[in-house]
Amino acid sequence: MKKIELSIRPYRVEAVIAELCREGVPGVTATEVRELRRGVSEHIAYRGVEQEIDLLPRMKLEIVLHDDLVERIVARLLDPAPGARANRDEISILPVVAAVRIRTGEIDEAAL
Amino acid sequence: MKKIELSIRPYRVEAVIAELCREGVPGVTATEVRELRRGVSEHIAYRGVEQEIDLLPRMKLEIVLHDDLVERIVARLLDPAPGARANRDEISILPVVAAVRIRTGEIDEAAL
Amino acid sequence: MKKIELSIRPYRVEAVIAELCREGVPGVTATEVRELRRGVSEHIAYRGVEQEIDLLPRMKLEIVLHDDLVERIVARLLDPAPGARANRDEISILPVVAAVRIRTGEIDEAAL
């Protein structure tokens, strides 16, 4: 099993999650994070002082999946990336050793 | 070493963490997240518009443990899951390659 | 590829991230978390009731890196840990299977 991690701009969350659900993903965990990507920054003017902010608000999505689903989901995530600005989103895929469904205690693969 | 990840309803955090400490877990990291589980949603009425919310506030716990502890901890987490409603919590277990204690620079297993 | 996770006191974020960027790290994801470390607690007095708080606000940093960089970054993180109080910060290193750059669809190593 794998855990896919990607962080996207907050307004895209609805669209991306709807996509994932349509793909039959069992669950998604979304976390508000601040993310620094080299070269990506926003300009603010606060009391006359102009400044670049690097740590920008993003939404980190975590999806735990069976291996077979991983390919399909990553593909789905790649093409529907709308948004005019150069989208330098990235996806990290981490290995998940086991997933246990608390209520039934089923171990490993069955949990999802 | 392994990292156990599970997200639970916010009010259960105190009970679960107290349990974990009693089990001698070195540390726990808790993060406020919004989680989507298929079939789990809440009903709100806002200015006359009724709606189902899917992304529900949960608390994601992350615990980094030695392998031997993992079994005991997961077992502990399974049985004390109180709460009337069908509890479809799940635990994901990820492999941790190494843990380094910053102050002393000890590498790997010793860090915890 | 590896993902380094560490949580530090919020005020150290600027210094640590500046360090990491100087080391050429492609990106950092920071999340506000509450962290429990055995033995670390703060004392508050609220309406006459004195209490120890355990779940202390920390900033969890996640950095996805090529394996070769990992050693250098972990070393960098160890030495510059200023701060008078006993700094029992820890770093967890998790394996990352693959990273995919969304825009171009490049798979694996190339993404960073």
Add this chain to the structure above:
Amino acid sequence: MWALVAGFLVMFMQAGFMLVETGLCRAKNASHTSAMNFLIYPLGCLGFWIYGFALGWGNWWNGPVAPGWYASLGPGLAVLNHGWGLGAVTDATGAATGAFKYGILGLKGFFLSPSVSDVGVMTIFFFMMVFMDTTATIPTGAMAERWAWRNFVIYGLWIALPYCIYANWVWGGGWLAQAGVNWGLGHGAVDFAGSGVVHAMGGIIALAGALVVGPRIGKYDKQGKPQAIPGHNIPLVVLGTFILAFGWFGFNPGSTLAGTDLRISFVVVNTMLASITGAIGAMVALEIKGLKHDPSMLCNGMLAGLVAITAPCAFVSPWAGATIGAVAGILVVYAVLFIERSGIDDCVGAISVHGVCGLWGVLSVGIFANGDYGAGWNGVVRDEMVKAYGSDGVRGLLYGDFSQFLAQSLDCIVVFVFGFAMAYAWFKLSNRITPIRVPHDVELEGLDIPEVGAPGYPDFTIRVVGSRREA
């Protein structure tokens, strides 16, 4: 002096509007919405100071309302005697007395020029300015989260125009007030504290604005079903409503312009009763529809009650005040649903609260007015009334003066048609000067940083990353 204190309270209502609107919008637009509500006060006042006051009250002294009602503020007001209208009235000596059968515009007192620098005029200026600001703030609520900053700034300077022209017609001795004298329509348009002039006008401009600017992205899904976009801070909304209710005690009683008028205690009690029955009416309506008692709807209910009682507050007895409030409370719940379903996106329900209940307030004068007050209002003294009831006060339908109801309905129609036309035209025009709506992705990301440069709730380490310079 009393009018000044009341004016302070009305000025404070700006803070109430700001809180309600900021609370009901999303956090990513918090700074933009509060900045809009902040700046509308200076912008609106500027417009009013330059041309608004002159247009509205320039010819005030000649209007029918003058002799009876404002005496308390001293002779100084006679200086407001220059205007323009249809059917110039020549007095006995044939000289144009400056009065008109159908007054349309006042033309005296631009920039508060020294020619009108009299203590009484200053008081009226101040009082009417804060009233105008209330109207100016209402549309910002309906068009929040998508209104471009520059377009908003010019709107701020323009808003005084429609308000003051209409105010001239009703308060400044214009033709609507003269409807009683000219066409025998009861006492002409009677609007004690501005349900019509302030709230209905504000609601209608909000309607026009919401139509021109269009709904927020994500408000309506493909099937056109409205999605709930809840605000980010309900306690602020409740605080804002309390501040508005507090300010409203300056709004209604202040309109007597003279502290000596004992009628004030009736006005105060009516205002309070309407506010409580408004909130309870909304609660009951929610209960009937099987919905939970959503705090923001309860707040709208109270505001609706207050808006509705603004016109009739001095003319009705307490039980009638309570009924007007209750009807407004129920009306607002259905109005909010109706408007949402009909594709008009109004973040705070401004159109339903101020527009719909404002019109209901104007009409309610024509129904519930009990004739105890308002003798000689708008210069109308009808002998048959005096014979029948001892004094020709403002009477509604239930008290035997049907023509008053006609006058009120005329008032409603005029405010709707005039207000909507002016506003719609302006928003379309201003759209050409500078786009009324922010670009697509600015609206998605949140208006705070692109439009006003500072996020609403920044508070996270803002860093100039050393790396970029080296990298």
Add this chain to the structure above:
Amino acid sequence: MWALVAGFLVMFMQAGFMLVETGLCRAKNASHTSAMNFLIYPLGCLGFWIYGFALGWGNWWNGPVAPGWYASLGPGLAVLNHGWGLGAVTDATGAATGAFKYGILGLKGFFLSPSVSDVGVMTIFFFMMVFMDTTATIPTGAMAERWAWRNFVIYGLWIALPYCIYANWVWGGGWLAQAGVNWGLGHGAVDFAGSGVVHAMGGIIALAGALVVGPRIGKYDKQGKPQAIPGHNIPLVVLGTFILAFGWFGFNPGSTLAGTDLRISFVVVNTMLASITGAIGAMVALEIKGLKHDPSMLCNGMLAGLVAITAPCAFVSPWAGATIGAVAGILVVYAVLFIERSGIDDCVGAISVHGVCGLWGVLSVGIFANGDYGAGWNGVVRDEMVKAYGSDGVRGLLYGDFSQFLAQSLDCIVVFVFGFAMAYAWFKLSNRITPIRVPHDVELEGLDIPEVGAPGYPDFTIRVVGSRREA
């Protein structure tokens, strides 16, 4: 007119209570707590309008207090002359004058019926209504985060009952006010602006409510040691306290009901001095106990000072005002700790601030009143006093009138017994109609969504997940 302006300020205190309570409760209950504080204002007023005013002030004109004190509001008040009591007083002609030796209830003016529609009555109605709302809001603070919404709604309608009956006894010319005339207890129960009638009563009802509803889950651990459940927004609490302090300037000076009374400046200075010494008293108390100066306790200190000065404000000299405030400030810190340790969970310290310090305020009249003011209060003019001091003003223990202190202590006992009994019975009864406490897991998850349908701080993408339909 002055009473109306003061009434506006007192009405604004509702916003202050809302902020303090919402700030001291957890974010998951923010929307529920603010909605409770919002709706108590309409609900309380409704009860007051229907039956409260009549019960409290129906027989006001016959009570001893009438002739001297309220003259400023005009003859209209004579209309409030119908009530019920023990020992009917027959005037010279034997006809029941409607007055009673021991007035208990007023029976005139239900629904503000036209029979009482006089300008003066309206003012008293408005003023007393906003006072009543202050009492109604206090218990919501003590029972927040666990009080079921439906039970709260019926509480809102009921609260006018105990308040008005007790108010009749003290202010409406009832037997407590007549204690002076009947039993020679000084001037009878003297309570200038309502430490006893408003605050002590509110605090006691809060006590009864907190007992019936029980502590919050997690407040006391297994060993019964209180756990700190800090609120979610301290700045709101401080803002709320400032609004309350601002409103209080309407609360105390307003009770003179006549702007002409020069005594007002003493009342104002006393009120301010008590508020500052209250906060500093709390700071000193915290310092002695070795605790840090916790902002919420400092706020409670200032509120305690204000509550305590409410009764004696017109009768004491400035230095006494400051002392009363200081004592209240220290008292409240110990009261909060005592109540927390004794197993009663009060989120905002309402019981200690309003209950304990309210009683202290009532007693302090009997100690510090310096006789400069209040001649002929409650219809009591004792010749020996006039001989001794030139005029029979309200005198406390330190100024030679022990019987006044007795009257005040009687007042305290009565308010405690009567208030607690009525409230306890009501809460137990209402528990049967609809459960007073929310179900276990609703309290854990947070009352916002299940009880009032909208989370306090929603602002995150609310989504109707497409998948469910297909899945």
Add this chain to the structure above:
Amino acid sequence: MWALVAGFLVMFMQAGFMLVETGLCRAKNASHTSAMNFLIYPLGCLGFWIYGFALGWGNWWNGPVAPGWYASLGPGLAVLNHGWGLGAVTDATGAATGAFKYGILGLKGFFLSPSVSDVGVMTIFFFMMVFMDTTATIPTGAMAERWAWRNFVIYGLWIALPYCIYANWVWGGGWLAQAGVNWGLGHGAVDFAGSGVVHAMGGIIALAGALVVGPRIGKYDKQGKPQAIPGHNIPLVVLGTFILAFGWFGFNPGSTLAGTDLRISFVVVNTMLASITGAIGAMVALEIKGLKHDPSMLCNGMLAGLVAITAPCAFVSPWAGATIGAVAGILVVYAVLFIERSGIDDCVGAISVHGVCGLWGVLSVGIFANGDYGAGWNGVVRDEMVKAYGSDGVRGLLYGDFSQFLAQSLDCIVVFVFGFAMAYAWFKLSNRITPIRVPHDVELEGLDIPEVGAPGYPDFTIRVVGSRREA
């Protein structure tokens, strides 16, 4: 009576200051900043009550200002007749009349002792106390996020000293007011509502404090370039500014101390015009500098306009009021930038808003005063003026009285030198008693918990971890 109501509004401004400062500071210091703003009110009043009032107004009756201006408050004020100064004036009989050519200190009325317990004195006491608190609160804004709590507490008690001494010189009939009589400098230092006495003094003390305490950690990077440290809640800042604008209507008109003075409506209109042109001036300045319209700067603009109009509000005509406000609005934007670049860290711009624009306000009296008002001010009636203009009102440069401008500039220099010296000395001294700045890591972690024991926005499960006991 009017002065009391105005005083309530000025007291409410404390809440406005609290909101602006808390909103512009970071969340980790929210509880500390709001607690500071809360406690300054009691601490400041305490100091004022003990020694402040006596020092400032003890010799008020003998000062030149006495006869003309305060008559409305009754003869009681004659009791304030004991003070100290240079050049004692002996009346005809040679007996020291207690008056001085150059009054420096008043010495009557410590602790509001019974000797001064008169209704008029109480009113002045209350009014001047809330004014003093405004000055006390200004420095907390400039020194927020790094000011140690204990040092702040003693500052709170000390602040009354410099304020009252200076107030004596200008308002209490001291030598600055007598500058007109003694040295023929127009009407002496004229400061209607306190641009100089309250705001400039507050700004200068803030300047001294910011210098002594030093900038926040992270404010200036190694090259000394200012970094933006944005606050945590912009809507609170806007609400605070509205509350301040609302309170300001008590600040300026209240200073007439008598409700009867018709001049009030001019004061009110001037105050409003200055506030709106202040905000628009700031907007224009931001536009010129190519910056986005940052809400916090717009708020500073409105506050700057209000600060500047405080001194001249009764003496200038409306167009002049608007100009003063516009200049202040532009001035404040450049002042904020200048101060930030010159290494002085001022979280809320208090030094620029109150200090710089306060001085501008004082000077503007000497430029724009149009002589319609203020005849016989400070006891100065110059026959040549009476001949020339019919009455010797306060005239500025543009209206032919250059000497008035000199008096105002003298006033500015004195307030700067005196204020800065006293404040700088005090902060240095107090630093020795208890360190003025919090330790390094406390400032980094946030002052809430170490300094005042409670985090600003706690609301997360606070747990006593069972494990520690077993582990």
